Amino acid sequence: MTDRSTGVAAAKGFRAAGVAAGIKANGKPDMALVVNDGPSAVAAGVFTSNKVKAAPVLWSQQVLTTGKLTAVVLNSGGANACTGPGGFQDSHATAEKVAEVLGIGAIEVAVCSTGLIGERLPMPAVLAGVETLAKALAPGADSSLDAASGVMTTDSRPKQSALTHPSGFTVGGFAKGAGMCAPNMATMLSVVTTDAAVDQPTADAALRAAVGQTFNRLDVDGGTSTNDTLLLLVSGASEVTPDPEVFTAALTEVCADLVAQLQADAEGVTKxxxxxxxxxxxxxxxxxxxxxxxxxxxxxxxxxxxxxxxxxxxxxxxxxxxxxxxxxxxxxxxxxxxxxxxxxxxxxxxxxxxxxxxxxxxxxxxxxxxxxxxxxxxxxxxxxxxxxxxx
Amino acid sequence: MTDRSTGVAAAKGFRAAGVAAGIKANGKPDMALVVNDGPSAVAAGVFTSNKVKAAPVLWSQQVLTTGKLTAVVLNSGGANACTGPGGFQDSHATAEKVAEVLGIGAIEVAVCSTGLIGERLPMPAVLAGVETLAKALAPGADSSLDAASGVMTTDSRPKQSALTHPSGFTVGGFAKGAGMCAPNMATMLSVVTTDAAVDQPTADAALRAAVGQTFNRLDVDGGTSTNDTLLLLVSGASEVTPDPEVFTAALTEVCADLVAQLQADAEGVTKxxxxxxxxxxxxxxxxxxxxxxxxxxxxxxxxxxxxxxxxxxxxxxxxxxxxxxxxxxxxxxxxxxxxxxxxxxxxxxxxxxxxxxxxxxxxxxxxxxxxxxxxxxxxxxxxxxxxxxxx
Structure with a gap:
C-alpha cells in the first residue's frame, strides 16, 4: 500500500525544488520551494506554541487565515527569529518574490525558516535563490529529495514519506529537525501534501488529529522552538474524496513515519x-x-x-x-x-x-x-x- | 561574623558522628548521627514533593508531626525508596535502635537515606553502625566533618556551614547531593542545627522562608528526588532568643552557603x-x-x-x-x-x-x-x- 520514497511531490498536482542559495557559508543546500498546481488550494497548518515566534511563523499564520496556500518557500541557515520588524519585512519580501516569479499573490505564499536565532537573513542570496528555485520546480522523486535536503540543518539525512491509498489518493511530505523540541537552533519544519479532494475543515481537523498523535508525541529535549511549522497542502488532483476517517488515518501514518525518522536522526541519538x-x-x-x-x-x-x-x-x-x-x-x-x-x-x-x-x-x-x-x-x-x- | 568551618555540631547542645558501617561496598563512610542535647528539642523539616517518597521520608514526616526531634540518623549507600512495607520497617527498626542506644523514644528519631532506589538496606550493617555511631558522638569540628562525610554519595567533598550571630546564637549544618533535583540516585539531604532559643512555629516559619529562597532555587537537572529532606534541630542552649527576622536571616545565610556548595559540586559542573x-x-x-x-x-x-x-x-x-x-x-x-x-x-x-x-x-x-x-x-x-x- 505504501511507497515512502518520493516525498513532498509524490501526490498529483505538486512540484518541488531545493537549491544551495548561498545562505549557508559551507555551500550546502539551504532553500526549498513547494508549489501546489491545484485544482484545489486548500491548506492547513500548525505552528509553534512558543511565545517567542519567528518572523516567518508570524507571516505564515497571517496568510493561512484564508485557509489557502499555493506555495511554501523554506530556508535553512537562519531562523529569522528575534529579528524584529526588519525580520518580518524579510519574510514578507521573500513571499513577494515567490509571488512574482509564480504569477500569484504573496498572500498565497507561506514562509518557513530554520537555523540560528537572532541573525538577519542575507536577503540578496534569498531573493536570488527564489529565482533559481522557480526554474528548478518539477514533480517526482528527485525534486522531492532536493526540497527535503534544502531545509536540513544538523539533520544527517533527509526525512521523507509518502503513501498511496487503494482508493487512489496520495499523501506525502518531508520533515527536518530532531523533534518538536528544538534540538540546537535547528527547528522542526514539515510540509505534507495530498491530492485527495478534501475541503479546508476536513484538512484542518485531520491535520490536528494527526499531529496530536505524532509530532506532538516526540520529545527530544523539551525545548519547543521558535520556528516549528507543519503545513498541509491539498491539490485535489486525484479527484478522490476519501472518508474523513480514512484521510486522517493516511495522514497520521505519513506523519508517524516522518516522526520516526526525526527520532532516529535526533542529535546524538544512540537509543x-x-x-x-x-x-x-x-x-x-x-x-x-x-x-x-x-x-x-x-x-x-x-x-x-x-x-x-x-x-x-x-x-x-x-x-x-x-x-x-x-x-x-x-x-x-x-x-x-x-x-x-x-x-x-x-x-x-x-x-x-x-x-x-x-x-x-x-x-x-x-x-x-x-x-x-x-x-x-x-x-x-x-x-x-x-x-x-x-x- | 561568620565561622563556616564547623558544621552541624557548631551550635551549643549538639553532638555528631560519622562512620563507615559497611553499607557501601567500597568501605567509604556511609552513616551519620546528629544528637540534640537540648534543653529544647524543637525541630522543623521540609521533604520532597515527589509523590514517590522513600521509606525514611514517610517515617520522618510521621515523627516530625510532634514538632520535636532529639536525633537524626542518616545513611548513604541506599535510598530505601520503592522498597514497600519492608523498607518502612527498616527505617522504623533503625530509629528504634537509635532510641535504644540513646535512651530515648523512637518517635524522637528522624531517619534519612540516600543512594540507589529500589534496593533494601543491609540491616545488620545499619544496626551495628548505629552502635558505632553512638560511641563516636562528640561536639565540634571533627565530628561535624565525620557526619558530613557519612552522607556523601557522588559528592566530591563535604558541604558544611556555620554562622555565629553577634547576639550569641549559632546556626550550622551540612548538606549532601548536587541539588534539590536528583543528580544520580543521590539525593539532597541536609541537617541544620541552632542553639537559638526559638519555639517550633518560629523555627518552622524561618525554615520554610529560608528554603524558599535557597534550596528551592537550585535546579541542577529538574529531577526532585524521592528522598530530599532538610531538618532543622533547635537546642536553645545559647539561651539567646533572637528576633524572628534576625533568626530567619541567619538561617537563610547558612542555607545559601550550603546551596552554593551544592551548586559548586554538582555532577559534571564546569560553570x-x-x-x-x-x-x-x-x-x-x-x-x-x-x-x-x-x-x-x-x-x-x-x-x-x-x-x-x-x-x-x-x-x-x-x-x-x-x-x-x-x-x-x-x-x-x-x-x-x-x-x-x-x-x-x-x-x-x-x-x-x-x-x-x-x-x-x-x-x-x-x-x-x-x-x-x-x-x-x-x-x-x-x-x-x-x-x-x-x-
Missing part, C-alpha cells in the same frame, strides 16, 4: 526510546507522565548506558503532574517487569536494554488513560553537538 | 550559572521563567561551551509559563546586553562566558516580579557520571 503509560486517570495525564520521563536527564543518561535503573523512572513518574498511588506503580522495561506495586521485583539486570530500541511501560493503576511519547537518550554526542554548534 | 529574571508579572512567574532556562538542555550545553548563544535563552523564556510581550524581551550575559526589545544588539561574542561564573539577566518588562535560580551546565562529565553510575 530509540518509547515511553508508554497506561492506567492514568486521563489520556492527558498519561501523556504528561510519559513526557516527564522523556525529559528527565537521569532517565536519558541511563538509557544511553543501557542501564535498567528503573528507580530513576519511578522518580520521574513521581514528579509528573498526575495523581496515583505509588504503591500501585508497575514498570516494565523491554518486556521485563522490574517494579511491581511500587517495589522492585527480580533482578533488574534481567531487562536487556543493550539494543537500539527501548520500550518503557508504566502502569499507574489509577484509571483508563493511556498515552505514548517517543524520545531519545542523552549521550556524549548530544552534548558535543550542542556545545560545539554555531555562534 | 556556576545564575539565572536572574525581572519584570515578570509576579515573583512566582519570574522564578518559573528562570527555572525553564535552568532546565533547558540547549541553554545548558551552550553554558558548557561558554557560548553566548542568547537565542536559546529566548527560546526557553518563550516556553515558560508566564505572560509577556516578546518585543520587550531584554537579555544580558555577564553584563553585556545581547538582546534588547526582542532583537539582537551588537556582537554577541562581546559577552565573555569563558570564566567559571555565568550571570544571565532576563527582563520581561511585564511587571515588578523578580526571582533567581541557580543552575549548572550540561557537560560531558555529567553524562559520563550519570551513565556510568550504579546498577
Amino acid at each position: 530509540h526510546v518509547t515511553i508508554s503509560v497506561s492506567g492514568a486517570r486521563t489520556d492527558a495525564e498519561a501523556v504528561a507522565t510519559a513526557r516527564e520521563v522523556a525529559r528527565d536527564n537521569l532517565c536519558k543518561t541511563a538509557f544511553f548506558a543501557g542501564d535498567p535503573n528503573w528507580g530513576r523512572i519511578a522518580m520521574a513518574v513521581g514528579n509528573a503532574p498526575t495523581e496515583f498511588d505509588p504503591s500501585g506503580l508497575d514498570i516494565t522495561l523491554n518486556g521485563t517487569v522490574v517494579c511491581q506495586g511500587g517495589v522492585g521485583v527480580g533482578d533488574r539486570m534481567a531487562a536487556d536494554l543493550s539494543g537500539l530500541d527501548i520500550l518503557v511501560e508504566v502502569d499507574l493503576h489509577a484509571g483508563g488513560g493511556r498515552g505514548t511519547v517517543l524520545t531519545t537518550d542523552l549521550s556524549h554526542a548530544y552534548v558535543e553537538e550542542n556545545s560545539a554548534y554555531s555562534s | 556556576h550559572v545564575t539565572i536572574s529574571v525581572s519584570g515578570a508579572r509576579t515573583d512566582a512567574e519570574a522564578v518559573a521563567t528562570a527555572r525553564e532556562v535552568a532546565r533547558d538542555n540547549l541553554c545548558k550545553t551552550a553554558f558548557f561551551a561558554g557560548d553566548p548563544n542568547w537565542g536559546r535563552i529566548a527560546m526557553a523564556v518563550g516556553n515558560a509559563p508566564t505572560e509577556f510581550d516578546p518585543s520587550g524581551l531584554d537579555i544580558t550575559l555577564n553584563g553585556t546586553v545581547v538582546c534588547q526589545g526582542g532583537v539582537g544588539v551588537g556582537d554577541r561574542m562581546a559577552a565573555d562566558l569563558s570564566g567559571l561564573d555565568i550571570l544571565v539577566e532576563v527582563d520581561l518588562h511585564a511587571g515588578g516580579g523578580r526571582g533567581t535560580v541557580l543552575t549548572t551546565d550540561l557537560s560531558h562529565a555529567y553524562v559520563e557520571e550519570n551513565s556510568a553510575y550504579s546498577s
Whole structure:
C-alpha cells in the first residue's frame, strides 16, 4: 500500500525544488520551494506554541487565515527569529518574490525558516535563490529529495514519506529537525501534501488529529522552538474524496513515519526510546507522565548506558503532574517487569536494554488513560553537538 | 561574623558522628548521627514533593508531626525508596535502635537515606553502625566533618556551614547531593542545627522562608528526588532568643552557603550559572521563567561551551509559563546586553562566558516580579557520571 520514497511531490498536482542559495557559508543546500498546481488550494497548518515566534511563523499564520496556500518557500541557515520588524519585512519580501516569479499573490505564499536565532537573513542570496528555485520546480522523486535536503540543518539525512491509498489518493511530505523540541537552533519544519479532494475543515481537523498523535508525541529535549511549522497542502488532483476517517488515518501514518525518522536522526541519538503509560486517570495525564520521563536527564543518561535503573523512572513518574498511588506503580522495561506495586521485583539486570530500541511501560493503576511519547537518550554526542554548534 | 568551618555540631547542645558501617561496598563512610542535647528539642523539616517518597521520608514526616526531634540518623549507600512495607520497617527498626542506644523514644528519631532506589538496606550493617555511631558522638569540628562525610554519595567533598550571630546564637549544618533535583540516585539531604532559643512555629516559619529562597532555587537537572529532606534541630542552649527576622536571616545565610556548595559540586559542573529574571508579572512567574532556562538542555550545553548563544535563552523564556510581550524581551550575559526589545544588539561574542561564573539577566518588562535560580551546565562529565553510575 505504501511507497515512502518520493516525498513532498509524490501526490498529483505538486512540484518541488531545493537549491544551495548561498545562505549557508559551507555551500550546502539551504532553500526549498513547494508549489501546489491545484485544482484545489486548500491548506492547513500548525505552528509553534512558543511565545517567542519567528518572523516567518508570524507571516505564515497571517496568510493561512484564508485557509489557502499555493506555495511554501523554506530556508535553512537562519531562523529569522528575534529579528524584529526588519525580520518580518524579510519574510514578507521573500513571499513577494515567490509571488512574482509564480504569477500569484504573496498572500498565497507561506514562509518557513530554520537555523540560528537572532541573525538577519542575507536577503540578496534569498531573493536570488527564489529565482533559481522557480526554474528548478518539477514533480517526482528527485525534486522531492532536493526540497527535503534544502531545509536540513544538523539533520544527517533527509526525512521523507509518502503513501498511496487503494482508493487512489496520495499523501506525502518531508520533515527536518530532531523533534518538536528544538534540538540546537535547528527547528522542526514539515510540509505534507495530498491530492485527495478534501475541503479546508476536513484538512484542518485531520491535520490536528494527526499531529496530536505524532509530532506532538516526540520529545527530544523539551525545548519547543521558535520556528516549528507543519503545513498541509491539498491539490485535489486525484479527484478522490476519501472518508474523513480514512484521510486522517493516511495522514497520521505519513506523519508517524516522518516522526520516526526525526527520532532516529535526533542529535546524538544512540537509543530509540518509547515511553508508554497506561492506567492514568486521563489520556492527558498519561501523556504528561510519559513526557516527564522523556525529559528527565537521569532517565536519558541511563538509557544511553543501557542501564535498567528503573528507580530513576519511578522518580520521574513521581514528579509528573498526575495523581496515583505509588504503591500501585508497575514498570516494565523491554518486556521485563522490574517494579511491581511500587517495589522492585527480580533482578533488574534481567531487562536487556543493550539494543537500539527501548520500550518503557508504566502502569499507574489509577484509571483508563493511556498515552505514548517517543524520545531519545542523552549521550556524549548530544552534548558535543550542542556545545560545539554555531555562534 | 561568620565561622563556616564547623558544621552541624557548631551550635551549643549538639553532638555528631560519622562512620563507615559497611553499607557501601567500597568501605567509604556511609552513616551519620546528629544528637540534640537540648534543653529544647524543637525541630522543623521540609521533604520532597515527589509523590514517590522513600521509606525514611514517610517515617520522618510521621515523627516530625510532634514538632520535636532529639536525633537524626542518616545513611548513604541506599535510598530505601520503592522498597514497600519492608523498607518502612527498616527505617522504623533503625530509629528504634537509635532510641535504644540513646535512651530515648523512637518517635524522637528522624531517619534519612540516600543512594540507589529500589534496593533494601543491609540491616545488620545499619544496626551495628548505629552502635558505632553512638560511641563516636562528640561536639565540634571533627565530628561535624565525620557526619558530613557519612552522607556523601557522588559528592566530591563535604558541604558544611556555620554562622555565629553577634547576639550569641549559632546556626550550622551540612548538606549532601548536587541539588534539590536528583543528580544520580543521590539525593539532597541536609541537617541544620541552632542553639537559638526559638519555639517550633518560629523555627518552622524561618525554615520554610529560608528554603524558599535557597534550596528551592537550585535546579541542577529538574529531577526532585524521592528522598530530599532538610531538618532543622533547635537546642536553645545559647539561651539567646533572637528576633524572628534576625533568626530567619541567619538561617537563610547558612542555607545559601550550603546551596552554593551544592551548586559548586554538582555532577559534571564546569560553570556556576545564575539565572536572574525581572519584570515578570509576579515573583512566582519570574522564578518559573528562570527555572525553564535552568532546565533547558540547549541553554545548558551552550553554558558548557561558554557560548553566548542568547537565542536559546529566548527560546526557553518563550516556553515558560508566564505572560509577556516578546518585543520587550531584554537579555544580558555577564553584563553585556545581547538582546534588547526582542532583537539582537551588537556582537554577541562581546559577552565573555569563558570564566567559571555565568550571570544571565532576563527582563520581561511585564511587571515588578523578580526571582533567581541557580543552575549548572550540561557537560560531558555529567553524562559520563550519570551513565556510568550504579546498577
